[in-house]
Amino acid sequence: MDTLLDIFSSANFWAAAIRIATPLIFGVLGALLCERAGVLNLGIEGIFVAGAMAGWLAVYLGAGLWGGVLIAALAGAMFGLLHAFLTVILGLSQHVSGIGITLLATSASYFTYRTTLPDVSSPPRIIPYQPIAVPGLSDLPFLGPALFQQTLFTWLALALVALVAFVLYRTPLGLAIRAVGDNPASVEAQGLSVRGLRIGAVVIGSALMALGGAFLTMSAFDAFFFGMVNGRGWICIALVVFASWQPGKALLGALLFGAFDAFQIRLQAEIGQVVPGQVFLMMPYLLSILALVLVARKADYPRALLQPWTKGQRH
Amino acid sequence: MTEPNLLLSLTNITKRFGALVANDDISLDLREGEILALLGENGAGKTTLMNILFGHYVQDDGIVRVRTDAEGMTTLPPGSPGAALAAGVGMVHQHFTLAENLSGLDNIRLGTEALLSFGQRATARARIEKIIAVSGLEVDIDRRVADLTVGEKQRVEILKALYRDARVLILDEPTAVLTPQEAEGLFAVLRRLAANGLGVIFISHKLGEVLAVSHRIMVLRAGRKAGELTTAEADRRAIADLMVGKALAEVTRTPGSIGKALLEFDNVCLGKPSTRTALRQVSFKLRAGEIVGLAGISGNGQTTIAALLSGLAVPDRGTLRLYGQPMTMTSPRRLVEAGVARMPEDRQHDGVVGTMSVAENIAIEEVRSPELSRLGFLDRNAMRARAESAIAAYDVRCPGPDAEARLLSGGNVQKLILARVLEREPRIILANQPTRGLDIGAQAEVHRRIIAARDRGAAVLVISEDLDELFALADRFLVVHAGEVAEAGPADTLDRATIGLMMAGQSRTTEPLAQ
Numbered sequence A: 001m002d003t004l005l006d007i008f009s010s011a012n013f014w015a016a017a018i019r020i021a022t023p024l025i026f027g028v029l030g031a032l033l034c035e036r037a038g039v040l041n042l043g044i045e046g047i048f049v050a051g052a053m054a055g056w057l058a059v060y061l062g063a064g065l066w067g068g069v070l071i072a073a074l075a076g077a078m079f080g081l082l083h084a085f086l087t088v089i090l091g092l093s094q095h096v097s098g099i100g101i102t103l104l105a106t107s108a109s110y111f112t113y114r115t116t117l118p119d120v121s122s123p124p125r126i127i128p129y130q131p132i133a134v135p136g137l138s139d140l141p142f143l144g145p146a147l148f149q150q151t152l153f154t155w156l157a158l159a160l161v162a163l164v165a166f167v168l169y170r171t172p173l174g175l176a177i178r179a180v181g182d183n184p185a186s187v188e189a190q191g192l193s194v195r196g197l198r199i200g201a202v203v204i205g206s207a208l209m210a211l212g213g214a215f216l217t218m219s220a221f222d223a224f225f226f227g228m229v230n231g232r233g234w235i236c237i238a239l240v241v242f243a244s245w246q247p248g249k250a251l252l253g254a255l256l257f258g259a260f261d262a263f264q265i266r267l268q269a270e271i272g273q274v275v276p277g278q279v280f281l282m283m284p285y286l287l288s289i290l291a292l293v294l295v296a297r298k299a300d301y302p303r304a305l306l307q308p309w310t311k312g313q314r315h
Numbered sequence B: 001m002t003e004p005n006l007l008l009s010l011t012n013i014t015k016r017f018g019a020l021v022a023n024d025d026i027s028l029d030l031r032e033g034e035i036l037a038l039l040g041e042n043g044a045g046k047t048t049l050m051n052i053l054f055g056h057y058v059q060d061d062g063i064v065r066v067r068t069d070a071e072g073m074t075t076l077p078p079g080s081p082g083a084a085l086a087a088g089v090g091m092v093h094q095h096f097t098l099a100e101n102l103s104g105l106d107n108i109r110l111g112t113e114a115l116l117s118f119g120q121r122a123t124a125r126a127r128i129e130k131i132i133a134v135s136g137l138e139v140d141i142d143r144r145v146a147d148l149t150v151g152e153k154q155r156v157e158i159l160k161a162l163y164r165d166a167r168v169l170i171l172d173e174p175t176a177v178l179t180p181q182e183a184e185g186l187f188a189v190l191r192r193l194a195a196n197g198l199g200v201i202f203i204s205h206k207l208g209e210v211l212a213v214s215h216r217i218m219v220l221r222a223g224r225k226a227g228e229l230t231t232a233e234a235d236r237r238a239i240a241d242l243m244v245g246k247a248l249a250e251v252t253r254t255p256g257s258i259g260k261a262l263l264e265f266d267n268v269c270l271g272k273p274s275t276r277t278a279l280r281q282v283s284f285k286l287r288a289g290e291i292v293g294l295a296g297i298s299g300n301g302q303t304t305i306a307a308l309l310s311g312l313a314v315p316d317r318g319t320l321r322l323y324g325q326p327m328t329m330t331s332p333r334r335l336v337e338a339g340v341a342r343m344p345e346d347r348q349h350d351g352v353v354g355t356m357s358v359a360e361n362i363a364i365e366e367v368r369s370p371e372l373s374r375l376g377f378l379d380r381n382a383m384r385a386r387a388e389s390a391i392a393a394y395d396v397r398c399p400g401p402d403a404e405a406r407l408l409s410g411g412n413v414q415k416l417i418l419a420r421v422l423e424r425e426p427r428i429i430l431a432n433q434p435t436r437g438l439d440i441g442a443q444a445e446v447h448r449r450i451i452a453a454r455d456r457g458a459a460v461l462v463i464s465e466d467l468d469e470l471f472a473l474a475d476r477f478l479v480v481h482a483g484e485v486a487e488a489g490p491a492d493t494l495d496r497a498t499i500g501l502m503m504a505g506q507s508r509t510t511e512p513l514a515q
Helices: A001-009 A010-035 A043-059 A064-090 A093-115 A143-148 A154-170 A172-184 A184-189 A194-220 A231-240 A248-269 A277-296 B046-053 B082-087 B104-109 B123-136 B148-164 B180-195 B208-212 B234-243 B301-311 B332-337 B347-351 B357-362 B382-393 B409-422 B442-453 B467-473 B496-503
Strands: B006-017 B021-031 B036-040 B059-065 B074-077 B089-092 B168-172 B201-204 B216-221 B225-228 B261-270 B279-287 B290-295 B317-322 B340-345 B428-432 B459-463 B476-481 B484-490
Touching: A001 A248, A010 A043, A010 A093, A010 A143, A010 A154, A010 A172, A010 A231, A010 A248, A043 A064, A043 A093, A043 A194, A043 A231, A064 A093, A064 A194, A093 A277, A154 A172, A154 A194, A172 A184, A172 A194, A172 B225, A184 A194, A194 A231, A231 A248, A231 A277, A231 B382, A231 B428, A248 A277, B006 B046, B021 B036, B021 B046, B021 B059, B021 B201, B021 B225, B036 B046, B036 B180, B036 B208, B036 B234, B046 B089, B046 B168, B046 B201, B082 B089, B082 B428, B089 B148, B089 B279, B089 B347, B104 B123, B104 B148, B123 B148, B123 B180, B148 B168, B148 B180, B180 B201, B180 B208, B180 B496, B201 B208, B201 B261, B208 B234, B216 B234, B225 B234, B225 B442, B234 B442, B261 B459, B279 B290, B279 B301, B279 B317, B290 B496, B301 B340, B301 B459, B340 B409, B347 B409, B357 B382, B357 B409, B409 B442, B442 B459, B442 B467, B459 B467, B459 B496, B467 B496, B476 B496, B484 B496
Parallel strands: B036 B201, B036 B216, B089 B168, B168 B201, B279 B484, B290 B459, B290 B476, B340 B428, B428 B459
Antiparallel strands: B006 B021, B006 B059, B059 B074, B216 B225, B261 B279, B261 B317, B476 B484
């Protein structure tokens, strides 16, 4: 019992939870934007890899950290454009296209890494984002270390939650995105472009996903490894359902998952001799399945999710 | 050059879908303050024409012109709903184009404000409230559309058009989903709007309402203009003939001789009591030689009653009696073998297997009978022979017994189903929406067959949302509302208004509330 209390009362634990949650926040926001417009984007896992690789490589080649962020976002947007072309313009299966994008983006990233750096044996390092201390606030007990050990990249994620929520709920654009995911006919009948809205949402959403990947190589770590994304994209797809397609709940879901993960790492250190380590690694996923079972049965899916739209179709 | 109060003019519109000519050289004018009814059977081209006007379809030939200012008419670019909206054309589709996850207010605003702006919610609300006050389109615009009734959704649709300063309002089959009272309310709104100078195009295949609400009638038939006349000089009979293209024989009905009860519902309950479609203590009888009409707005339990009669469900509580015996352990097959004929609501989906042949679909309920099988194997020759005689007897228009059922039109699918179920001389018939979506000719044929089956001594339950159909068929009325079935009485003691009130949930014994 004391062990648990120690873990939960430690500022380091919460700092780690937020750090683990950050890439998920980007990913879940991106997936949410795509799905709100009616497009499932299973390319997310590959787009994470592409973002991680592109951002890191840009910095390594001297683009600067913010230049890296921009390149990562562009890489994501490019794969988003491909997904949008296949699913929105051609109306192909969103599942098949998404999985194809994941395979393509992952291998293309590894390929680029290998061809750009053919001779390296151990992954080269960059100087990543550093935690920023805010004078005064950082010295607050508990809250200070938990929040202010974070980098600007994390603050960007939190700001984006607010921005996406604002756009979705407070602007005519958000109105149109929510409408196009529910009933595209409503959007077309009001003279807006169904395709335009969906392509835009998928491209921007994919750019956000890529930032999730870039966070891994540019803030959480300082290098690019094969397999480093490790299912984070898939977790985001589940978190969107958990969040009922709402940005606020998406943040909550990502933080909960981050806390589970940080918790299992610490628990592993405490009682790892008794229980095999793999059990701990499973824990966050088991808990997310449990959370989904509890929440998702009542999930209010965007009604037009997965449905392609053809202008002038007989309906 | 153009007459001053002309609002809209379509000239020589032609549209083809493959080999089908949906609109053949149609011209149409609409003036201020006018309600023009566009009348025609299914497939006559009404909706296609309006979809061209609104830019959902691109015409192959012809032009659409709309008055945009006092001086003259502007030609609309084909295939642009945005341009039609901007020119003041508003359309209320048969299938509503509303985002159900948004409020009425947000649906109305959608697309009217710059996407990259903060929006004008408060201003929009004030304007909409003003429009509601002027038009009488009462609806709570802050509720999610998903929570509105069908009639309220329709009002939101009309508000959408008015909010964009529509000067031409197109309504596609607007009364299909309304109770008679709601339809009356809609007509009142339309008259009010027309009096204020709006031009209205009212698409319908129901003669009665067209005569009630319009000033002028244009009849389409098979993609062409079949005639145009003012409502004042119109006569029901003449218009019906124009729609069908030939003189129609009236379906006549003589009083039947009523026998004993063949099927009884005794306090039947089924479904979660919190839902509208759950049955609550339903009791009624179907007697030999009698057609019972079940009236009600869709979604009030009709589907559940149909499922019970089809053997797809069993009651949670209460008893179903078939020929006086309680029905236990029911299944569709047992019911079919016991002489129950079923005409399902969604005939294309539940009535036939689209990828199977006409012959197979006709035989499908009887594949175990000795006539159609030998030693447990299908007798294809017998099936084909049965199909050939059915095709001839029921006038099923199809390339032949081997044609796939999905290629048949709705009317011919229904004739196929009639052939399948009536040839066995069933004792109980469930006809669920028997003529929905059929043209007048096919409708009359289906009605004749149902009445003939009754005269033979069958007990018939007709479930329909079309009161005209029920009055044409039923000897006795039941009304279902929120899962409760009320006895309304013999058809000749009833009128539409009484049934309408019961459909809206007022029991017959209580006085209608004073307005």
